[in-house]
Amino acid sequence: MKISAFHLMPHRELPADFERRYRSVWVTPPWWELADARRVGQYYTWTLDELLHAARRGFDGVCTNEHHQNAYGFMPNPNLMGSVLARLTSGLPVAIVQMGATLPTHNPPIRVAEEYAMLDCLSGGRLVAGLPLGSPMDVNLCYGIPPLEHRARYREAFALTLRAWQAREPFAWNGRYYQLATVNLWPRPIQQPHPPVWVPGSGSVSTFEFAAEHDVCYCFLSYSGARAARTMMAGYWEAVARAGRDANPYRAGFLQLVAVAETDAQAETLYARHVEYFYHKCLHLPGPWFSPPGNQDYASLVAAVRHPVRRAENPKDLRYGDFVERGYVIAGSAATVRDRLREEVIRGLRVGNLMLLVQFGSMPHELALENIDRLALEVLPALRGLWTDEGWVNHWWPATLRAPAAGAPQGAGRAPTPAGPAAPAGPPPAAPRADAPTRAAEPEAPRLADGRPGTRR
Amino acid sequence: MSVAATEARTVAVWGERLPVRVLVAGRGPAVVFFHGPWGLVWDPFLDGLAERFTVYAPEHPGTTPGRADDAYQLDGLWDLVLCYDELLEQLGLATAALVGHSFGAMVACEVAAGYPHRAARLVLIDALGFWRDDAPIVNWMLLGLRELPAHVLRDPTGPPARWLFGAGETGEAALATQVRLTWAMGATGKFVWPLPDKGLGKRIHRVRAPTLLVWGEADRLVPPVYAEEFARRIPGARVVTVPEAGHAPHLERTATVLPLVRAFLSA
Numbered sequence: 001m002k003i004s005a006f007h008l009m010p011h012r013e014l015p016a017d018f019e020r021r022y023r024s025v026w027v028t029p030p031w032w033e034l035a036d037a038r039r040v041g042q043y044y045t046w047t048l049d050e051l052l053h054a055a056r057r058g059f060d061g062v063c064t065n066e067h068h069q070n071a072y073g074f075m076p077n078p079n080l081m082g083s084v085l086a087r088l089t090s091g092l093p094v095a096i097v098q099m100g101a102t103l104p105t106h107n108p109p110i111r112v113a114e115e116y117a118m119l120d121c122l123s124g125g126r127l128v129a130g131l132p133l134g135s136p137m138d139v140n141l142c143y144g145i146p147p148l149e150h151r152a153r154y155r156e157a158f159a160l161t162l163r164a165w166q167a168r169e170p171f172a173w174n175g176r177y178y179q180l181a182t183v184n185l186w187p188r189p190i191q192q193p194h195p196p197v198w199v200p201g202s203g204s205v206s207t208f209e210f211a212a213e214h215d216v217c218y219c220f221l222s223y224s225g226a227r228a229a230r231t232m233m234a235g236y237w238e239a240v241a242r243a244g245r246d247a248n249p250y251r252a253g254f255l256q257l258v259a260v261a262e263t264d265a266q267a268e269t270l271y272a273r274h275v276e277y278f279y280h281k282c283l284h285l286p287g288p289w290f291s292p293p294g295n296q297d298y299a300s301l302v303a304a305v306r307h308p309v310r311r312a313e314n315p316k317d318l319r320y321g322d323f324v325e326r327g328y329v330i331a332g333s334a335a336t337v338r339d340r341l342r343e344e345v346i347r348g349l350r351v352g353n354l355m356l357l358v359q360f361g362s363m364p365h366e367l368a369l370e371n372i373d374r375l376a377l378e379v380l381p382a383l384r385g386l387w388t389d390e391g392w393v394n395h396w397w398p399a400t401l402r403a404p405a406a407g408a409p410q411g412a413g414r415a416p417t418p419a420g421p422a423a424p425a426g427p428p429p430a431a432p433r434a435d436a437p438t439r440a441a442e443p444e445a446p447r448l449a450d451g452r453p454g455t456r457r
Numbered sequence: 458m459s460v461a462a463t464e465a466r467t468v469a470v471w472g473e474r475l476p477v478r479v480l481v482a483g484r485g486p487a488v489v490f491f492h493g494p495w496g497l498v499w500d501p502f503l504d505g506l507a508e509r510f511t512v513y514a515p516e517h518p519g520t521t522p523g524r525a526d527d528a529y530q531l532d533g534l535w536d537l538v539l540c541y542d543e544l545l546e547q548l549g550l551a552t553a554a555l556v557g558h559s560f561g562a563m564v565a566c567e568v569a570a571g572y573p574h575r576a577a578r579l580v581l582i583d584a585l586g587f588w589r590d591d592a593p594i595v596n597w598m599l600l601g602l603r604e605l606p607a608h609v610l611r612d613p614t615g616p617p618a619r620w621l622f623g624a625g626e627t628g629e630a631a632l633a634t635q636v637r638l639t640w641a642m643g644a645t646g647k648f649v650w651p652l653p654d655k656g657l658g659k660r661i662h663r664v665r666a667p668t669l670l671v672w673g674e675a676d677r678l679v680p681p682v683y684a685e686e687f688a689r690r691i692p693g694a695r696v697v698t699v700p701e702a703g704h705a706p707h708l709e710r711t712a713t714v715l716p717l718v719r720a721f722l723s724a
Contacts, residue, residue: 141599146650148528148643174530288601294643298525305635 001386002397004061004097005054005372006255006355008073009047009081011035011348012362014281019316024285026070033151034071046365048084053369054358055085057144057376060401061128063355065200066102067135067443068142072282074453077101079115086123093401096123098356099200099219100130105143105151106180109157110185113164125190128220131158132200133207136295137285148294151206153177158214165194185332196396198353203229205300208236212243212251217396218355219253223283223315225327226344229254233349249387250352250394256345257357259331260374266330270367272320275329278361279315334378342383350393352387419440461507463499463676469544475530477544478521480514486503487553488722489545490514490718491561493705500620501681502707505715506556510722513553515544517564522637528644534655537564537648545575554722555666559679560585566657566687569664571699575598576666579691580718583676583704586661587686588654593677596651597640602635609704611675617708619643625722661690668694669721671714673702695721 014034015021022029050060062085064078075081079101086096096119102114119129133139133154139291140147153306156175160183163171170184196215203208211218218236222229233252241253259275261267296304315328323329330340345351356375359368389395394402461482469476480499490503497516506512518540519528531537541564543613545553555576556660557565561582569576588594597605606613606622618624623634672684675703681698688694699706699713707714 053547140650144651146647147598148647148650152529225583286599286601292643293639293641293646294528298640301639302636305639432659 001352001354001364001383001388002060002095002250002394003354003356003380003383004095005051005059005358006063006065006099007047007051007359008065008067008282008357009043009075010073010278010282010359010361011040011071012043012046012364013039013363014071014277018281021286022284023324024289025072025282026067026285026289026364027141028282029071030225040074041213044081046368047359048081048088050359050365050368050372051081052088054376055089055092055195056242057096057372058380059094059372059376060397061097062089063097063099063130064103065099065130065132066136066138068105070137071093079119082119082127083122086119086126090124093399095126095128095398097128097355098130099196099198099221100132102132102138103157103161104139104145104153105134107159108180109160110164110183111182112157112188113161113185115193116184117165117187120189120195121187121378123398125195127191127195128191128198128396128398129195130200131161131216135202136287136292140292140295140400141289145154146294147292149177150295151297155210162194162197165189191398196398198396200253203232203434204296205235205239206297208232209239209243212236212239212245215243215245217251217253219255219353220349221255221355223255223257223279223328225256226254226348227327229349233351237350246280247350248352248392248395249346249350250392250396251350252349253355254345254349254351255355255357256341257329257331257360258337258341258371258375259329260334260337260371260379261331262333264332267333268320268324268337271329271331271363271371273325273365274361274367275320276332279318279323279328282361283315290341327365334374337375338379338382341379342386346383346386352392352397354383376452461499461504461512463507465526468544468547470540470547471530471536475518475527475540476524477540477577478516478519478524479544479548480516481511483511484597485510486722487548487550488512488587489550489553489555489565491541491555491557491562491564492517492520493557493559494642494645495621495638495711496520498620500708501711502715506719506722509719513548513550515541517561517641517645520641525640525644528647530639531648532646534567538567541568542572542575545572546633548704551575552577553579556582556718556722557584558582559704560649561651562586563649563657563673564683566661566664569666570657570660571663573663576664577720578724579664579666579668580671580721581644581668581687582671582707582714583650583673583679585653585679586655586657586671586681586688587683589650590685592682593682594653594683595677597678598646598650602638605620605638608677611701611703611709615709617705620708621705658686658690664691667724669718670694670696671706671718672698673704673706673709674698674700675702676704676706678704719723 064081066078139145164185173180199211200219200221207216211317259271463480464480466479467476555565562581563586606618670684672681684696702709
């Protein structure tokens, strides 16, 4: 089992009446009314610090992704974040999971191949290369790509990316959408033949069939929990079988919102309003924007019209108790969260690469750190051995980090210590494992000071 | 709703790779009708034209039932214009009157600009093709099918809503219409996304055909100011604004528009 901390980098302080006052969290929210650049700088810093904290506490990977023109999660270039994380986790057995830079928004798309190669070099071969299509809001509405061309551009860019990483000789690319006379990538990734590839999706049939066909890890980025994902994931596993692939659980990734506290009741006290903020404000956008005409191919369109699997219910009608009951969020004591993750998500969906959204919505920095601590110390250890105990190998993880983390995570045996922004965030990094990519000249990871990534003294 | 007997003729263009289905009806001089973003439906306006003319109504690639994936064959507007030149050639129409609605009017105008000799007369009904910052065109593809009729039609409850959007349908028919409309918008929208101005302003001076512009006075999708964009670039173009009509005046006020168009085409 590999378990990563995922972050969206949301606006944490939207007004209480946001969803009544504004049309959408995406594409059209007015920056000048809703945000302040200095404060947003603080959000970015908190995001980096929370992910670093997760890395140091023993999460297997840290995930960032790309979205545009929104208050839901605004890292227009996740590789800027990944770059900081790669450097500050030098020597730690943590994967830099870019979930990632979206291919169709880059022109030419070899920009993504280049930046990922940089990250792989910088991280010592710890990159997981997420190659998402990008959401319709980002790609079609913000970046002007015709919905009907979205997938075809993606497929061409995907093929170009893989070739650009591996080609021994410079080559010309005379594509339908992209033309390049000389592709000769500098740098190339450390991982050979290329970094592990994950394809995130939101349930589109054609995306998971693409993943199965290309032998990559399909990650279902869902906010509706495992129960709602069952049919979809069963369809994925059928596609995997049809493609003649084995049922290796590491072919599947899943994103889950999680919130851990001392007790189930305590979790409600601590997290209820942040959960509701996320579902009521951060996902506030006109339904048709999720699938502009042409974005789904014809077969997916017919399937979606005839069997509307997702969100028959309006999340705005639901409250914390509903979200938890339905599994949109797995919240409660460490025992509750651990058991639900294991049964509903990991075993229920057959997922080997789990991504946990450790901060969501308005959740403040200190609470996010507490959530991360409790997850790392009280939840993850019990889940780590799953799938590995059956002998499955995670071919979609950096080879040097594949072995289960040896021993207990850092800080094990101690009570969780929520670290405020003023406190140094955690003990110094553990000694790199024997199989971790290390170099004699590689400096130790810098410590944090004042909750900001510091420079090495 | 069809009165005229229509014949479906399929003509392979684009090096035989792209079969274009053309509904043909009527007798008389040739009129080619290019449909809008919601697919081709044989409606009373086409019936009325077919009483005096031979109407050829091609379906834009991808909008023909059973041929959804043809939407992927062409890459841009230039490809589409070339295809329609080939189509007219294959139909034996060295020259014809070109009539179009909405996206189809943009196509008609592009064909008339690309191949001036092909267009004997040109009728553009609430045409796309330009962009004005002072009158932004709402992206109809993002409205959702529920909101769409009220945005396109002045009265979303009348018969035109039934013809264009299958209003009032239930069950299987409603689902099929939902798929058909969504796909038709995607297949046509790829040529105009994200803004329906693909440089017509650079080419429109090539139009030689006498031109009639028909515009719904209450068009909320492509406001009547856009008629000016065409009128001032096509010498002698006539603009008719139709009261109490939205983006589909030929369907909303057929009794007003049909005689006008027929008279213009017969002149």
